[in-house]
Amino acid sequence: MAAVTAALCLLAVPTAASAESPEGNLVGDHGYSARIQRTEYGIPHIRAADFGGLGYGYGYAFAQDNLCAMADQVLTLRGERSRYLGPTATSNDVLAHGPTNLAGDAYHQGLRQSGTVRRLLDRPAPLGPTEQVRRLVDGYVAGYNRYLRDTGVANLPDPTCRGKDWVGPITALDVWTGVYEFGQVEGVTAFRQDIATATPxxxxxxxxxxxxxxxxxxxxxxxxxxxxxLADETGSNGWALGRDATRAHDAMLLANPHLPWTANARLYQVQLTVPGVLDVAGAGFYGSPVVELGHNRSLAWTHTADHSQxxxxxxxxxxxxxxxxxxxxxxxxxxxxxxxxxxxxxxxxxxxxxxxxxxxxxxxxxxxxxxxxxxxxxxxxANADNLRSVNEWLAMGTSQNLAQLQSAQHTYQGMPWMYTFAVDTSGTTYFTDSSRVPHLTDAQGGRCILRADPERADIVDGSTAACDWGSDPDAVEPGVFGPGSAPTLTRTDYLANSNNSPLYTNPAAPLTGYPGVYDSRSQLELRPQLGLQMIAGRLDGGDGLGAPGFTLPTLQAAMFGDRNYSGEFGRDAVVALCRADPALTARDGTTVDVRAACDALAGWDLRDGTDSHGAVLWAAFFSHLVEDLPSTWWQVPYDPAHPVTTPRGINGDDVKVRTALADAVQGLTARKVPLDASPGSLQRWAGIPLPGCGEEQGCFDVVAASPTSGHAGGVELSGGNLAQGTSFVMAAELTPGGPRTRTVLSYGESANPASPHYSDQTVLFSHRQWVTERFTEAEITADPQLRTTTLHG
Known part of the structure; x- marks a missing residue:
């Protein structure tokens, strides 16, 4: 079928100001020009001659899909939710413990009043934004406002904000404030309610x-x-596979962030191109004008949330x-x-x-x-002075190899709270925690840290200057560790992380010697254990996917294998215990008949596909089991000498195991949930069955959702709309002929429930299908569904 291109040339006479600069001056469209090509599933490919035009096209395309989500975010950042929506509702900020409207408004109004973001913008690069990034942001704002101006608030396609009096043009300061807030979700942003309501x-x-x-x-x-x-409440998987791990001896990358599916946590898939300068494809957070995880022709990278302080x-x-x-x-x-x-x-x-x-x-x-x-x-x-993340991500996108990517990270030092995994066409892999970490040495920690906690901020003695943050000579600013102190590893086989510490990024070469505030945990949880065992099984061919070594199809198959690691090592013991004693005592003293549970678990396929009957019962059982601490029920306890395979097994004679099974059966029965229920019967997005399970069970593909999630669009969280887990998945192979990439965005490109791209990729995700990425101009123009929009400002 011949390609069908619908060209829409939007030629507009410049009107009164469409955007406001960070300095407060009104600016027009500045002659911006861009081309937006949309391929299958509405994925936009933005091309422009310069960064201002690139931002213009990106802002326009994003507004077409997600204007209401951005308008809602801007309402938060300006501290105006109480004015329009009342003071008692809760903010839609799912990344950092959304405060009540009144508390959030007090915090954000205070931030604006302080002029902090404007002062950071006044700094020259590398401390402040580069000129390319400033142009990108200004263009993004102008493009967003152009779409709003052309469409009109009353005619917006998304009913979420159509005709609402809180929708209007945005400014560059709004975007930069969003960048600032995003950087602090592991710190100040998470405490907004507490800060705004603090009373002596x-x-x-x-x-x-x-x-x-x-x-x-x-x-x-x-x-x-x-x-x-955030790292404790969300998660991600990241794999960097080098030439010694792949069958073709090239490099591959798996990106699998686990994030909420609503509001400001959503990712947007896009390709950004300035010919001869930038050509990057991947995904970025809503409101961000760059690709945060993705690839170009010779380099690919992803991130996982770390547990560093x-x-x-x-x-x-x-x-x-x-x-x-x-x-x-x-x-x-x-x-x-x-x-x-x-x-x-x-x-x-x-x-x-x-x-x-x-x-x-x-x-x-x-x-x-x-x-x-x-x-x-x-x-x-540590991110209180940081707008540099955008500099860093844009520079990473223009990098052609790992050395250039590392140079970009060392120059800007703007990564807020993430590990980085990357590969290049040499077949080399790279890992680092280049995030901004407080300069508290281990010596200081012994006398200054009153309580250390990898899941929360450390509590430090503030009564003496001896407990102030120090500095490194290679840090661009005082107070944080520089690149020389960060855990870093380069190899040619593989590097992997599932939100565990850097220690076992590759168990063959444990990373040690870095300061304890980066994350000193040694014991692996079940999900990272499973991830490392999946890699080992592919490298020796023991996973049943064919000859040893990764190919793009086997990487895809491993990602969506739906394995449940706790079920693999524990299901048989639980079935044996209920066969031996079909009447167990629940926590409340009730005697529970568990015979039907035995049958349901015995018939379970040990996976968490949409039709894996019995998986729901196992999830209920295991969630009760892990609530009881200390964990006395392991058959083989944790052994530091075997971090990838211990602890394991379930001791069916332990009273906690027996009680957990009785509680699970009792709870599901009370809710009228069949004991052989499958994940897809209870986990849905816009009515579409979802695979996956909770990470505490040792599931690689983490998904948690209610039967009614997705019914209210991608903005509102009320009424059981919250879902989270696998969001954007990217399997990329860097071949001599260029990148070969497969992707799926689990909730689609649009937060608008009326959009055809609201849940079209959810259908793919439900059936474990992928989108074949169109990266080159020839691949893009060959799409029979191609739609092209040419913008001139």
């Missing part, structure tokens, strides 16, 4: 609790509970009688105060003003959690 206790005359030196001595159990960071919560010893002053080396330091007004819409529709006071210390914002007459806590974020 009333002063108490003669209050004490601080020693003569000014150093407090809290008991460990008195330290406050802090929210878990990216912020420190400093414990402040307060001045007796003054809860808004604290002691550092015995000297009193007053907190600063910032008064922030927020416009609020009442239930009657009338507007009023609510004023909040934000407190800050020399370390950063003060938290409400744990603020007493003697103690307070403040958070210092």
């Amino acid at each position: 206790p009333a002063p108490t005359a003669g209050a004490s609790g601080v020693g003569a030196s000014g150093v407090g001595a809290p008991r460990a159990e008195a330290l406050p509970s802090l929210p878990k960071m 990216h912020a420190s919560v400093y414990r402040l010893s307060l001045v007796p009688g003054d809860p808004t002053s604290y002691l550092v080396d015995g000297k009193a330091v007053p907190m600063t105060r910032q008064t922030v007004p927020v416009t609020v819409r009442g239930a009657d529709g009338k507007l009023s003003t609510v004023t909040s006071t934000l407190y800050a210390s020399r370390y950063g914002p003060v938290l409400g959690t744990g603020w007493t007459a003697t103690t307070a806590y403040a958070v210092r974020d």
Whole structure:
């Protein structure tokens, strides 16, 4: 069938300002020009002669698909949710513990009032944005606004925000504020509710609790509970396969981020091309003008969220009688105060003003959690001065080999909270944690860290300057470790990570010697164990997928093999126990008949496909089992000498195992869920059955969703709409003839539930099918579904 190209030339006379520069000056379209080619599943390929035009095309294409999602995000970043949506609802920010509208508005209004983002924008590169990046962002804003201007708020295709009074043009400052917020989701952004609602206790005359030196001595159990960071609540798998691991002796990469499927956590698939300068394909977060994970002709890379520390919560010893002053080396330091007004819409529709006071210390914002007459806590974020991530990702996209990618990372040092995996056409693999990590040495940690926690921010003694962050000579700014301190590994076989520490990125060459704040855990969880065993099985051919060594088809097959590692090593023992004793006692003392459970588990295929009957029962059982700590039920306990294969097995005689099975059967029966239910019967997006399971079970393809998720589009979270897990999957092979890539975006390109691209790729994901990427101009123009839009501003 001949290619059908529908050319739409949108020639517009420049109108009044369509965007606002970071400095606040209104700017027009500046003669931007771009071409948008959309191939199957609505995937846009943007081509322009310069970076301003590239951003223009990208912003326009993204707005076509996701304007409502971006408008909602901008409402948050401007601190205006309470004005339009009321103060009590919860923000749609799923990446970092979305606060209530009022608290989020107070925080964001305070951030705008402080001028922090504008000051960072005023810095020259490499500390501030490069000229290419500034043009890209300005073009992105102009392109988004061009689509909104051409379409009109009243005619938007997405009913989520059609005709809403909170939808309007965006500014470059909005985009840059989004970049800033994204960088801090492992720190300050996660504490917005706590920061905005922090209130000092009333002063108490003669209050004490601080020693003569000014150093407090809290008991460990008195330290406050802090929210878990992003890496503990989401996840990703990343594989870099080198020439010694592939059958053709080239390089391959697997990208498999696990993120929420709604709001600002969504990824957008795109190709960006400036001929002779940039040609990169992959995915980027909503509102970002760059590709965050992807490939060009000779290089491919991905990221996984790390467990390194990216912020420190400093414990402040307060001045007796003054809860808004604290002691550092015995000297009193007053907190600063910032008064922030927020416009609020009442239930009657009338507007009023609510004023909040934000407190800050020399370390950063003060938290409400744990603020007493003697103690307070403040958070210092390693990304508090960082807009450089966009510089870094654009430079990575233009890099032609691993040396250039590494140079880009060393130059900008803007990676916020992620590991990097990369391969190039030499067949070499590269891993690093180049993220921004507080410069707290192991020596400092022994005397300064009051509580270390890989799932949360460390709590650090703030009563002495000896516990301040230090610096490295190769760091572009003080306070963080430089590239020379980061865990880094280069090999020609493979590197892999599933949100575990760097230690076993390749078990044949354990990474050691890096500072403990990067992540000092040694024990692997079940998902990273499974990932490493999947690679080992492919390298020796023991996985049943043919001759040893990866090919693109076997990489795809491994990704979507739906293996359940805990089921593989434990199912038979559980079946044996319920065959031997079909009446088990639940936690509440009820006797439960588990005979039907035996049959359901015995018939389970040990996978988590949409039709894997019995997998739901195993998930319920295992979730109950892992709740009971300490874990006494392993058949083979953890052995540091065998990190990839221990712990394993389930001891069917352990009372916790028996109770967990009874609880699972009891719970599913009460919910009227059949004991042989399959994942696809309960996990759905827009009604489409989903495979996958929770990572605690040792599942590589992590998916969690409700039966009704996806019914409200990609923005709103109400009514059981939340789903998360595998989002964008990319299997790329760098061949001498160019890249061969297969992808699937599990929720499609659009957050608009009325769009044909809202769930078209969900159908592919449900059936374990892939999109063959069109990367070259010839491949793109050969698509019979090709649609072309030419933009001139």
